[in-house]
Amino acid sequence: MDNKGRDIFHPPVLLKESIDFLKASESGIFIDATLGGGGHTEAILEANSENRVIAIDRDEEAIDRAIKRLERFGDRFSVYHANFAQIGVVLDEEGIDFVDGILFDLGVSHFQLRGDRGFSFRKDDALDMRMDRSQKLTAADVVNTLPERDLANIIYRYGEERFSRKIAREIIKARKEKPIKTTFELAKIVEFSIPKKLWAGKKKHPATKTFQGIRIYVNKELESVENAVPEAIDRLKPGGRVVVIAFHSLEDRIVKNILKEREDLEIITKKPVMPSEEEVKINPAARSAKLRAGEKKLLL
Ligand SMILES: C[S@@+](CC[C@H](N)C(=O)[O-])C[C@H]1O[C@@H](n2cnc3c(N)ncnc32)[C@H](O)[C@@H]1O
CATH class of the missing domain: 3.40.50.150 (Vaccinia Virus protein VP39)
Incomplete structure (x- = not known):
């Protein structure tokens, strides 16, 4: 429901x-x-x-x-x-x-996508993304603890996102201010990292690939x-x-x-x-x- x-x-x-x-x-x-x-x-x-x-x-x-x-x-x-x-x-x-x-x-x-478990950038929920909730590692752990290089690699390899390095850099900057806790916070950072002319007015949300990459990593x-x-x-x-x-x-x-x-x-x-x-x-x-x-x- x-x-x-x-x-x-x-x-x-x-x-x-x-x-x-x-x-x-x-x-x-x-x-x-x-x-x-x-x-x-x-x-x-x-x-x-x-x-x-x-x-x-x-x-x-x-x-x-x-x-x-x-x-x-x-x-x-x-x-x-x-x-x-x-x-x-x-x-x-x-x-x-x-x-x-x-x-x-x-x-x-x-x-999973429409629920409240942080799989979607279209709803503001806690950054979780675990398919199996008995698992420990969450998406919040990934974005708040991994080194910049690893984050960039995950977003590049599993999300096939060409702006992975810039996104990883902006994630590190943002989390120095305060931990990234929600899907909207992460989606905003990604939007900021990709030139607006490449996504404004387009159907595909700019955070699609980054969310896919992190989800694939969290769930192995x-x-x-x-x-x-x-x-x-x-x-x-x-x-x-x-x-x-x-x-x-x-x-x-x-x-x-x-x-x-x-x-x-x-x-x-x-x-x-x-x-x-x-x-x-x-x-x-x-x-x-x-x-x-x-x-x-x-x-x-
Ligand atoms: C696309 S849905 C399947 C939909 C299903 N065929 C139906 O008709 O409703 C994929 C499901 O596979 C589960 N899943 C994904 N990876 C899994 C894995 N490694 N082991 C067990 N279940 C997994 C997800 O939790 C999700 O419920």
């Missing part, structure tokens, strides 16, 4: 494509590594009345919300509060060696994907499928390379699948999505 009591809905991206690539209409055991609002899980469970989904999310609030949505599926649905890099541990706990399909719908959910997002996708492929049955939806080029590049390097995997999306114009019209947040899928080979 938002602060007006309305349900904030996370529209599942590339839903039909995900279900088709997972072959979810054929009964099986599936992992949804990024449960979020539960939209993809729900569709997998509806695709065949014998399907089971083992879901993972590192965000406990997301899990609580999704459990309510999915309770009608009874023990066909189970969920773990974990990092998806622990897919192997989760499957061991379930006593399952191999599964039929695994889905990763990476990035942040609408709940790229490392999780690097560890989890190979482990997921290891746990696929022959003929089983892995489907990954990425929302920015850094993540998509990692996924593309992992799928390409695996000799035991046949890539079934020669080019990444992107949302139709129609989907983007209904859900603009889907516009940067790229789906890649692979199938575990029968025999090597």
Whole structure:
């Protein structure tokens, strides 16, 4: 619910494509590594009345919300509060060696972006950005304690922001006066650091890249994907499928390379699948999505 009591809905991206690539209409055991609002899980469970989904999310609030949505599926649905890099541990706990399909719908959910956890520069909240609130490191820790060089590198590498050095310099100057505590304080510093003519009147907020960079660093997002996708492929049955939806080029590049390097995997999306114009019209947040899928080979 938002602060007006309305349900904030996370529209599942590339839903039909995900279900088709997972072959979810054929009964099986599936992992949804990024449960979020539960939209993809729900569709997998509806695709065949014998399907089971083992879901993972590192965000406990997301899990609580999704459990309510999915309770009608009874023990066909189970969920773990974990990092998806622990897919192997989760499957061991379930006593399952191999599964039929695994889905990763990476990035942040609408709940996280629209909530009060500091993911968005459009709302003034405490600078937090943790997907998993049991983790210690917050975005405020990052901007208030890291050396200028490290901050610049994070904003450059994970945000792909060419004004990273100037932004890092201005962050250091501002925090000498007083700690940077809120999203608006950070967004203002970024606005000040980038020449106005480059962003004034444009759709994209000047702090977009800096927020992305800091969020990726706080949540160690790229490392999780690097560890989890190979482990997921290891746990696929022959003929089983892995489907990954990425929302920015850094993540998509990692996924593309992992799928390409695996000799035991046949890539079934020669080019990444992107949302139709129609989907983007209904859900603009889907516009940067790229789906890649692979199938575990029968025999090597
Ligand atoms: C884009 S949303 C998923 C939306 C979901 N497919 C749906 O239909 O509602 C991504 C979710 O993945 C979770 N997530 C991101 N990185 C994760 C990780 N390393 N381990 C576990 N969950 C993660 C986030 O907390 C978020 O809830």
